[in-house]
Amino acid sequence: MITKQSSIGTPVAPPADLNNLLEPIKEELQIVEQWLVSNLVDDSPFIEELLQQVFKAGGKRIRPALCLLSAKATANPPGKLGRLQIILAVLTELIHTASLVHDDVIDSASLRRGQETVNRRWSEKLAVLIGDLLFAQASVCLSRLMNPVVVGIYGQVLGDLCAGEIRQMRQQFNTAMDFEAYIQKSVWKTASLFAAGTHAAPILNGSPDEHIIAMKEYGLNLGICFQIVDDLLDYTGSTEKLGKAAGSDLSQGLVTAPALFVLRRGGEAARKLEDIITTRQVATPQGIAEAISIIEANDGLTETVQLAREYAAKARQALTVLPSSPYRESLDGIVDWLLTRTN
Amino acid sequence: MITKQSSIGTPVAPPADLNNLLEPIKEELQIVEQWLVSNLVDDSPFIEELLQQVFKAGGKRIRPALCLLSAKATANPPGKLGRLQIILAVLTELIHTASLVHDDVIDSASLRRGQETVNRRWSEKLAVLIGDLLFAQASVCLSRLMNPVVVGIYGQVLGDLCAGEIRQMRQQFNTAMDFEAYIQKSVWKTASLFAAGTHAAPILNGSPDEHIIAMKEYGLNLGICFQIVDDLLDYTGSTEKLGKAAGSDLSQGLVTAPALFVLRRGGEAARKLEDIITTRQVATPQGIAEAISIIEANDGLTETVQLAREYAAKARQALTVLPSSPYRESLDGIVDWLLTRTN
Numbered sequence: 001m002i003t004k005q006s007s008i009g010t011p012v013a014p015p016a017d018l019n020n021l022l023e024p025i026k027e028e029l030q031i032v033e034q035w036l037v038s039n040l041v042d043d044s045p046f047i048e049e050l051l052q053q054v055f056k057a058g059g060k061r062i063r064p065a066l067c068l069l070s071a072k073a074t075a076n077p078p079g080k081l082g083r084l085q086i087i088l089a090v091l092t093e094l095i096h097t098a099s100l101v102h103d104d105v106i107d108s109a110s111l112r113r114g115q116e117t118v119n120r121r122w123s124e125k126l127a128v129l130i131g132d133l134l135f136a137q138a139s140v141c142l143s144r145l146m147n148p149v150v151v152g153i154y155g156q157v158l159g160d161l162c163a164g165e166i167r168q169m170r171q172q173f174n175t176a177m178d179f180e181a182y183i184q185k186s187v188w189k190t191a192s193l194f195a196a197g198t199h200a201a202p203i204l205n206g207s208p209d210e211h212i213i214a215m216k217e218y219g220l221n222l223g224i225c226f227q228i229v230d231d232l233l234d235y236t237g238s239t240e241k242l243g244k245a246a247g248s249d250l251s252q253g254l255v256t257a258p259a260l261f262v263l264r265r266g267g268e269a270a271r272k273l274e275d276i277i278t279t280r281q282v283a284t285p286q287g288i289a290e291a292i293s294i295i296e297a298n299d300g301l302t303e304t305v306q307l308a309r310e311y312a313a314k315a316r317q318a319l320t321v322l323p324s325s326p327y328r329e330s331l332d333g334i335v336d337w338l339l340t341r342t343n
Numbered sequence: 344m345i346t347k348q349s350s351i352g353t354p355v356a357p358p359a360d361l362n363n364l365l366e367p368i369k370e371e372l373q374i375v376e377q378w379l380v381s382n383l384v385d386d387s388p389f390i391e392e393l394l395q396q397v398f399k400a401g402g403k404r405i406r407p408a409l410c411l412l413s414a415k416a417t418a419n420p421p422g423k424l425g426r427l428q429i430i431l432a433v434l435t436e437l438i439h440t441a442s443l444v445h446d447d448v449i450d451s452a453s454l455r456r457g458q459e460t461v462n463r464r465w466s467e468k469l470a471v472l473i474g475d476l477l478f479a480q481a482s483v484c485l486s487r488l489m490n491p492v493v494v495g496i497y498g499q500v501l502g503d504l505c506a507g508e509i510r511q512m513r514q515q516f517n518t519a520m521d522f523e524a525y526i527q528k529s530v531w532k533t534a535s536l537f538a539a540g541t542h543a544a545p546i547l548n549g550s551p552d553e554h555i556i557a558m559k560e561y562g563l564n565l566g567i568c569f570q571i572v573d574d575l576l577d578y579t580g581s582t583e584k585l586g587k588a589a590g591s592d593l594s595q596g597l598v599t600a601p602a603l604f605v606l607r608r609g610g611e612a613a614r615k616l617e618d619i620i621t622t623r624q625v626a627t628p629q630g631i632a633e634a635i636s637i638i639e640a641n642d643g644l645t646e647t648v649q650l651a652r653e654y655a656a657k658a659r660q661a662l663t664v665l666p667s668s669p670y671r672e673s674l675d676g677i678v679d680w681l682l683t684r685t686n
Contacts, residue, residue, distance in 0.1 A: 040502065041499075041501075041502025041503070041505060041506050042502065042503075042506040042531075044506070044509075044510070046509065046513065047505075047506070047509065050509075102471050102472075102475055105467070105468060105471050106468045106471055106472055107468075108468070124448070124467060125448060125449045125451070128445050128448050128449055128471055128474075129445075129449055129505065129508060129509065129512075131471075131475075132445055132474075132478075132501075132504075132505050132508075133505045133509070135475075135478060135501065136498075136501035136502040136504070136505045137502070139482075139497070139498035139501045139502070140498045140499065140501075140502055141498075142494065142498060143491065143494040143495035143497075143498035143499075144495075146491040147491070148486065148489040148490070148491060148494075151485065151486040151491075151494050152486035152487075154482070154486075155479070155482035155483045155485060155486035156384075156483065156486075158384075158475075158478065158479035158482045158483075159383065159384025159385065159479040159480070159482070159483055160384070160385075161475075161479070162384060162390075162472065162475050162476045162479045163384050163385040163387070163390070165472060165475075166387075166389065166390065166393075166472065166476070167387070169472075170389065188385075
């Protein structure tokens with residue numbers, strides 16, 4: 001029986017409540033919801049229906065929240081927020097959702113957060129089209145910002161998302177991957193988009209360079225931490241909350257931090273784990289159970305928690321140059337929330 | 344036996360040779376080819392290999408050619424061409440190719456121009472990823488132009504491509520479509536991207552407004568004409584050159600100009616054709632042969648030729664405000680070439 005724990009450990013502060021942290025941007029997040037389902041490409045009701053279907057499943061909207069908090073925390077005075085910042089938050093969630101829809105086609109996934117994926121619910125073909133539609137909506141938003149630097153940042157994000165997906169595809173069942181490559185993949189797949197949002201918000205505000213650089217650092221480190229926690233939750237999270245079985249990534253050949261820590265240390269445990277992965281026994285229920293118990297017994301999970309905390313500390317450190325405000329406090333609190341999240 | 348003709352009729356001028364028309368931008372088109380296969384998203388050789396595989400099939404590169412000719416024809420003095428115009432030409436072809444790759448997944452197409460499609464050759468999954476990669480490459484190019492107006496034009500193009508594909512999907516086997524909807528769909532699917540390239544080139548040149556407006560008009564009308572000729576070639580082109588059987592669009596339920604002309608006129612022929620389409624007999628070899636012979640016997644093809652010529656004349660008319668140059672001559676000649684093209 002695989003042991004499951006609901007969090008990755010007790011942080012210094014008590015577990016953060018996400019709703020409280022998002023309170024200072026509650027109204028703006030509601031406007032974001034309206035924009036997400038607005039048809040920006042033509043005047044047909046059908047496209048709006050498609051968007052409503054895609055977004056009705058909800059989600060934490062962590063990326064738009066980070067855009068809005070970054071915008072408010074770096075505004076002069078803090079808390080001021082223009083319409084362009086709402087559009088930035090919307091386009092960031094649109095790109096995230098588009099990439100999820102296409103990733104689910106590429107990975108033949110049938111469940112995401114316990115709900116049927118678009119490809120499963122309708123068809124692979126419609127999922128391709130819906131992903132493209134979401135990217136198109138994001139492009140229309142991006143063009144409305146009228147800011148070439150922000151266009152450059154998001155152009156690179158689209159490239160990073162593809163690079164991450166291609167790299168992940170090519171590294172399946174590869175036990176020789178090093179930590180540098182693992183962190184790089186996490187940047188491409190996740191942190192690049194987190195950083196784009198927190199970085200672009202102060203650019204749109206015309207904030208001082210040190211704030212712009214700090215918010216990019218914050219987003220990048222928070223994004224890497226988010227991906228590490230995601231990879232950890234794949235081992236420790238509840239099947240009910242994640243909508244997938246424990247070790248699901250590894251059983252598909254995705255070697256992430258918990259396994260990498262054990263493989264890197266060498267010795268008998270590493271050799272045994274390597275054997276289970278490279279011979280693809282991990283794809284069987286017995287193989288994955290054995291792999292997980294080797295990883296647990298050899299501190300793979302506790303070392304991963306430590307790694308996540310290192311990036312969390314870097315994210316928190318970046319915030320110190322900002323003036324004190326409720327928005328900076330929420331950005332700080334989100335780091336804690338991230339370390340204690342369970343899905 | 345279905346009659347096939349190699350061209351849609353003899354234009355006033357002798358058939359144009361595309362190579363001669365492209366002579367003034369020959370060197371620039373070679374630079375475009377190098378850019379198309381350049382990895383702009385990361386430093387891995389794998390992505391470059393993928394791009395080489397996608398682009399080695401070649402193609403007429405008509406969209407980049409139009410960008411470059413529009414740029415040279417509206418430059419001061421005519422013929423001057425900056426690096427940004429090359430990037431514009433590249434991103435226009437990247438978006439075109441990306442949309443073809445995804446359309447082939449959506450339509451489950453296995454052949455394009457007689458060659459295996461990406462989804463057929465590799466897999467649907469890789470085709471999704473390659474399409475996204477091409478869009479990402481285009482976004483990186485777009486951001487390098489540092490021009491918010493051009494970003495807006497291309498953002499709208501992405502929306503138009505999706506709107507066109509969705510509309511086409513929903514109008515399958517629909518005989519009640521009117522000509523306005525048919526032309527609108529042609530704008531979304533084809534003319535919008537043609538116009539984006541010819542329109543953005545003089546914007547990047549800082550040309551006078553009347554030249555900018557004229558080149559948008561040229562691209563839009565040429566694009567509509569291109570789509571009408573495409574729809575006609577589906578009936579009249581050689582199977583060998585097109586890589587698909589005659590009437591292939593109609594057999595899949597795509598009602599285009601040749602059928603619309605017959606349906607619009609009413610009477611016995613229209614009723615018979617409507618019946619074959621709505622009962623989906625067109626999907627059978629016998630049904631499609633009967634549909635084609637009704638369309639031929641009731642002037643569906645000759646009226647479509649006339650429609651294409653009307654848009655060709657509008658495109659040519661738009662050019663008259665430009666100063667005389669070899670580049671304007673080529674833009675004019677491309678209208679002729681388009682009317683006489685056979686694939």
